[in-house]
Amino acid sequence: MYATRTRRARPEPFDLRPGVAERLGLPYMDLGLIVAAVGLLAFSVFVLAEATRGDVPGDPNYFFERQAIYGALGIVGMLALTRIDYSRFRELRVGIYTFMCVSISLVFVFGVAARGSRRAFDLPFFSFQPSELGKLLLILALAGFVIDGARRGSERQRTARYLLLGFAPAALVFLQPDLGTSLVFGVATLAVIYVAGVRWTHFATIMATIVASIAIVLVVAPALGTPVLKGYQEERLTSFLAPSEDPADAGYQQNQAKIAIGSGQKTGRGDQATQTRLDFVPERHTDFIFAVVGERYGFLGAAFVLSLYALLIWRALRIVTLSKNLYGTLVAGGIAAMLMFQVFVNVGMNLGIMPITGVPLPLMSYGGSSVIATLLAVGVLESIHMQARLSQKSRSAW
Amino acid sequence: MYLRTDDRRPPLSTGLALRVAIIGGVTLALFAVLLFRLWYLQVLSGDRYLAEANDNRTREVRVAAPRGEILDRSGKVLVRNRVSLALQVDPQKLPRRAADRQGLLSRIGNLAGIPPRRLRRTLHEEVVVSPTSPATLIQDVPSDLFYYVRENQDRFPGVDAGRVFVRRYPNGTLGAHLFGNVNEISDQQLKEPRYRNLEPGDLIGQDGIEYSYDRYLRGQAGVTRVQVDSFGRPKGELSVSEPKPGDNLRLTIDSRLQAAGEGALAAQALPGAFVAMDTSSGAILAMGSSPTYDPADLINPTQAEVDAIYRDPVAAPIYNRAISGLYPTGSTFKPITSIAALASGVVTPFTTIIDDGAFTLGGITFQNAGGASYGALTMQPALQVSSDVFYYTLGNELDKLGPGAHGTMLQRWARRLGIGHETGIDLPGEQPGLLPTPAWRNQLYRKDLTDRPWSGGDAVNLAVGQGDLQANPLQMAVAYSTIANGGTVVRPHVGGIVEDAAGRVVREIEPGAARELPIEPQWRQTILDGLHDAAQSPGGTSYSVFGGFKVPVAGKTGTAERPPYADQSWYVVLAPYPDPEIVVAATFEQGGFGVDAAAPAAATILSEYYNAAINAPGTGGIVE
Numbered sequence A: 001m002y003a004t005r006t007r008r009a010r011p012e013p014f015d016l017r018p019g020v021a022e023r024l025g026l027p028y029m030d031l032g033l034i035v036a037a038v039g040l041l042a043f044s045v046f047v048l049a050e051a052t053r054g055d056v057p058g059d060p061n062y063f064f065e066r067q068a069i070y071g072a073l074g075i076v077g078m079l080a081l082t083r084i085d086y087s088r089f090r091e092l093r094v095g096i097y098t099f100m101c102v103s104i105s106l107v108f109v110f111g112v113a114a115r116g117s118r119r120a121f122d123l124p125f126f127s128f129q130p131s132e133l134g135k136l137l138l139i140l141a142l143a144g145f146v147i148d149g150a151r152r153g154s155e156r157q158r159t160a161r162y163l164l165l166g167f168a169p170a171a172l173v174f175l176q177p178d179l180g181t182s183l184v185f186g187v188a189t190l191a192v193i194y195v196a197g198v199r200w201t202h203f204a205t206i207m208a209t210i211v212a213s214i215a216i217v218l219v220v221a222p223a224l225g226t227p228v229l230k231g232y233q234e235e236r237l238t239s240f241l242a243p244s245e246d247p248a249d250a251g252y253q254q255n256q257a258k259i260a261i262g263s264g265q266k267t268g269r270g271d272q273a274t275q276t277r278l279d280f281v282p283e284r285h286t287d288f289i290f291a292v293v294g295e296r297y298g299f300l301g302a303a304f305v306l307s308l309y310a311l312l313i314w315r316a317l318r319i320v321t322l323s324k325n326l327y328g329t330l331v332a333g334g335i336a337a338m339l340m341f342q343v344f345v346n347v348g349m350n351l352g353i354m355p356i357t358g359v360p361l362p363l364m365s366y367g368g369s370s371v372i373a374t375l376l377a378v379g380v381l382e383s384i385h386m387q388a389r390l391s392q393k394s395r396s397a398w
Numbered sequence B: 001m002y003l004r005t006d007d008r009r010p011p012l013s014t015g016l017a018l019r020v021a022i023i024g025g026v027t028l029a030l031f032a033v034l035l036f037r038l039w040y041l042q043v044l045s046g047d048r049y050l051a052e053a054n055d056n057r058t059r060e061v062r063v064a065a066p067r068g069e070i071l072d073r074s075g076k077v078l079v080r081n082r083v084s085l086a087l088q089v090d091p092q093k094l095p096r097r098a099a100d101r102q103g104l105l106s107r108i109g110n111l112a113g114i115p116p117r118r119l120r121r122t123l124h125e126e127v128v129v130s131p132t133s134p135a136t137l138i139q140d141v142p143s144d145l146f147y148y149v150r151e152n153q154d155r156f157p158g159v160d161a162g163r164v165f166v167r168r169y170p171n172g173t174l175g176a177h178l179f180g181n182v183n184e185i186s187d188q189q190l191k192e193p194r195y196r197n198l199e200p201g202d203l204i205g206q207d208g209i210e211y212s213y214d215r216y217l218r219g220q221a222g223v224t225r226v227q228v229d230s231f232g233r234p235k236g237e238l239s240v241s242e243p244k245p246g247d248n249l250r251l252t253i254d255s256r257l258q259a260a261g262e263g264a265l266a267a268q269a270l271p272g273a274f275v276a277m278d279t280s281s282g283a284i285l286a287m288g289s290s291p292t293y294d295p296a297d298l299i300n301p302t303q304a305e306v307d308a309i310y311r312d313p314v315a316a317p318i319y320n321r322a323i324s325g326l327y328p329t330g331s332t333f334k335p336i337t338s339i340a341a342l343a344s345g346v347v348t349p350f351t352t353i354i355d356d357g358a359f360t361l362g363g364i365t366f367q368n369a370g371g372a373s374y375g376a377l378t379m380q381p382a383l384q385v386s387s388d389v390f391y392y393t394l395g396n397e398l399d400k401l402g403p404g405a406h407g408t409m410l411q412r413w414a415r416r417l418g419i420g421h422e423t424g425i426d427l428p429g430e431q432p433g434l435l436p437t438p439a440w441r442n443q444l445y446r447k448d449l450t451d452r453p454w455s456g457g458d459a460v461n462l463a464v465g466q467g468d469l470q471a472n473p474l475q476m477a478v479a480y481s482t483i484a485n486g487g488t489v490v491r492p493h494v495g496g497i498v499e500d501a502a503g504r505v506v507r508e509i510e511p512g513a514a515r516e517l518p519i520e521p522q523w524r525q526t527i528l529d530g531l532h533d534a535a536q537s538p539g540g541t542s543y544s545v546f547g548g549f550k551v552p553v554a555g556k557t558g559t560a561e562r563p564p565y566a567d568q569s570w571y572v573v574l575a576p577y578p579d580p581e582i583v584v585a586a587t588f589e590q591g592g593f594g595v596d597a598a599a600p601a602a603a604t605i606l607s608e609y610y611n612a613a614i615n616a617p618g619t620g621g622i623v624e
Helices: A020-024 A031-051 A062-082 A087-091 A093-110 A130-148 A155-174 A179-195 A200-224 A231-239 A250-264 A289-322 A326-350 A368-397 B014-044 B046-057 B098-112 B116-129 B143-151 B208-212 B255-268 B303-310 B330-343 B379-385 B388-400 B409-416 B438-446 B456-463 B473-484 B521-536 B598-615
Strands: A112-114 A117-122 B058-063 B077-089 B135-139 B159-168 B182-184 B203-205 B222-228 B234-241 B248-251 B272-278 B284-290 B353-355 B358-361 B364-367 B375-377 B488-490 B495-499 B505-508 B513-516 B554-562 B565-575 B582-588
Touching: A031 A062, A031 A289, A031 A368, A062 A368, A087 A093, A087 A130, A087 A326, A093 A117, A093 A130, A093 A155, A117 A130, A130 A155, A130 A179, A130 A326, A130 A368, A155 A179, A155 A200, A179 A200, A179 A326, A179 B014, A200 A231, A250 A289, A250 A326, A250 B014, A250 B046, A289 A326, A289 A368, A289 B014, A326 A368, A326 B014, B014 B046, B046 B058, B077 B143, B098 B116, B098 B135, B098 B143, B116 B135, B135 B159, B143 B159, B203 B208, B255 B272, B255 B284, B255 B598, B272 B473, B272 B598, B330 B379, B330 B388, B330 B409, B330 B456, B330 B473, B330 B521, B330 B554, B330 B565, B353 B388, B358 B388, B358 B456, B364 B388, B364 B456, B375 B379, B379 B388, B379 B521, B388 B409, B388 B456, B409 B456, B473 B488, B473 B521, B473 B565, B473 B582, B521 B554, B521 B565, B554 B598, B565 B598, B582 B598
Parallel strands: none
Antiparallel strands: A112 A117, B058 B222, B077 B135, B077 B159, B182 B203, B222 B234, B248 B495, B272 B284, B272 B582, B353 B375, B358 B364, B488 B513, B495 B505, B554 B565, B565 B582
């Protein structure tokens, strides 16, 4: 009889089976970005739970619960996006662009009006605001157009074409009317073509034109009797220059926000935060949530929030430089600029140094569309990061 | 140039690196801006904003203190309070837009059943008076409307439903001219030192006793600090300080005497006034003026009431003629002339002057009233019959002594006795009147405001209370009481005792004498005797009225020419003779002879005084 050699199972020197972390792609993710995004979201839920308890009669946790649900949905969407190679969006650019424009246009037909503006569809679970998701969709589509339009036309024609592609949906949003979001569209467009390497002379011309248009819209046109902006829009844009005592004025709201933040001092007033608790600051769960943070948690809390945003944007800019392809660079640049613009405009508005434009604070302001769209944008950033890491890995392995 | 366009992983080109670096730099700069701004607001200016936030959330609700009551000398209530439900507006919190304001007023008007136009006018008037202070829009609103507004505060921005205290006058028109009225403090008044610590919307006395004794009567408003939200809805009390009611004021006024006096005025149906005063202390026992008005009408006057009370230039009910009337006094001035002549040695009580019915000076002849002549007279009978010639002579002799610092001896003594300047009574609106002097008239003449300089004729006229002289009953009462009490010029007052709500005396009002005059007992005696004869000896000027009076008195008639009107009727009486304790002065515009209108009125008042005094136990010294 042959002695049979029994094969003893020996442990592999390297475990080749992918673990849960590997399946989720965690080793290839930018953890700083995730920490910043989830941290902000968690803080938002916490602030809403503390500051808006009892705001909605009969449902003390209304805002808190909903924001938590939106956040959870958004995180799921974000993780799902990281598993997709973002480069697929480049191929879908025409479809994405069309979907974006159509969904924004449909708001004019089926949208629900709130405070004089049609921005959202009323869905069974929440009201969906296409322009929030549209910011991300525009960046994804426009970056694709920029890359594929490369050999068509002169450089000047290309610049004009990209601007037109970006500003057309911005104009649609402006007509809803939603001045703040349309500005975000414009900034995202500019950021994409800026990162794409538009000539400095073109860029300077565009900026000069924008400055001139602002001057015309705010100063020249009203003087000639043909105002472009609605009265309340113009008032909101200019009122931060002149605080007012009238509760109906935009300047009053901003002044109250300023008082709220200032009264928070170094460590905040906690439950003594009368400015935001007694309705002196309007829209405290959305546009003026930073004032709530400032009053309740003081300089410590507000600076903490700002540092999370700094982390978020720093990681986004880093991803711009890491991307495995130009498409990823453009998309990451657009998203980074979009986030930066929203943070600066919203916080600046709370601090009384920027006009009131109705731009939500990403991940902090209450609102499903905004929270989910921002988390999806973070997911796209993670996807770019992950693809870059994977391609590095495969290249080094090869 | 756009970057390479074949979509492969680009090595980080210098162009892209530069662009990302610029974005990074801009981001850093923007974050720095936000962080510095945050630092500035929260750390550097935090204290200020915290104060603003606290100021924002707290409202001080002032709870008006009930005003003190005004009582007569025996404790009878003359002025008290009642609670009225009122809608008040704060002009600064009203809607800014005219259309919104209009809508608000129509809503209130419809609910209250008042034409919005009238509300608008009320609001407009109140706001013109003081643009920053709360104004009462409607008083005495029904309670259902009151609570409706209170519970729907956000639908009525700037409108406040509150309880206010309103004055109530249980005796109708009695003492109307004394009390004055109570109204919201004006912006002008808020700046005055006497209204320190008051706030817009507080009620203060605007006239009369309410004004003079405001600091006792008004009390101290309570303050409730409440936390409010941005709509002004209360969210809980932070602190409460209770209002402190005003002190009560007991007057020197005797309401029975007051009623009798006002009845006597009304009986004559002529504009006029009277004063009844204690000759030794200056305490006013009664003081009235006719025509009168209902003080309750001043609380919330309608246009018709404003026109009738304030704007009628002839009847002028709002004027207290007892202290602000400007009348020549006629012969009631003669005791003053007597004192001046005796004091300056022009005559003695025994000097005889022949009254042949006329007195000629510089070609002008002055005659006795009615063309009478009384022959040889000393001062006492001259007063009894009211000889003008006797006093023309005294006036002329006094004038011949020459002018001193304050005019001649006549003006100097008249001034010392209280003519030509305020007596200092504790009521606002007192008029000084006019005591003509050579310096005064000559100055007018130099300025071409009169046709001639001072002449002997002016002195002669003044000696009998004619010419340019202007005085009021209170001044005459002070002058007569000075003679009667032997030289003490009293400071008249209506305020008696300030008592707190529990009845404890806070302050006794005793203003004391204004000055002492050297009046010889003999002069006093001569004048009192003359006045007693005038009232109660046959042949005396007011014997027909006082001849049968149950108490010996000393009184003087006056009939003053006051062109273009009919004669001013005067009577001043001291009682009891020979040691008077009360003086009554009464005057009527166009009342004719003193004995016809003023003397009966004075008699009515005096007899009420003695009725009360006789009925009161323990009061002696009455001669039946």
